[in-house]
Amino acid sequence: MNFRSRAQPEASGFQIAPMIDIVFLLLIFFLVTWNFARYETELDVKVPTAREGKESRRSVGEVILNVKVDGSIVMNRRKMTPDELKTALARIAELYPDQAVVLRGDQGVEYRHIVDVLDICRSANIWNVAFATSKPE
Numbered sequence: 001m002n003f004r005s006r007a008q009p010e011a012s013g014f015q016i017a018p019m020i021d022i023v024f025l026l027l028i029f030f031l032v033t034w035n036f037a038r039y040e041t042e043l044d045v046k047v048p049t050a051r052e053g054k055e056s057r058r059s060v061g062e063v064i065l066n067v068k069v070d071g072s073i074v075m076n077r078r079k080m081t082p083d084e085l086k087t088a089l090a091r092i093a094e095l096y097p098d099q100a101v102v103l104r105g106d107q108g109v110e111y112r113h114i115v116d117v118l119d120i121c122r123s124a125n126i127w128n129v130a131f132a133t134s135k136p137e
Helices: 016-038 082-095 111-123
Strands: 063-067 073-075 078-080 100-105 128-131
Touching: 063 082, 063 111, 073 082, 078 082, 082 111, 100 111
Parallel strands: 063 100, 100 128
Antiparallel strands: 063 073, 073 078
16 A cells, blocks of 8 residues: 655746746847947948949958048947058958958048048958948839
């Protein structure tokens, strides 16, 4: 004969601790992706439109250079002089020889400013340069 009483399993309630962990992980994920995405573009740079441009796949870690109307150069939300830009790009090219650079020139910028940035990229041994355009509305 079995004199032991069987323990009745307790009904498990809603577990809040794993749910909080998941919510915090999602929050961290979205904050990190938002932080990287905000360095992507300057909002006051309006790129020209192109009908025949094709949308390319974004590569991880590509450098985005914004050239504003006044000719100032912005990389990662930091205004840079040509010498600072050349130094930064040379360091990047040392570490990553095939580094992609996306040049976002405002549609009102003088062409000489774009050529200056291209010269800086070439002197820093950056050869993979793309121009950003927008789609026509």
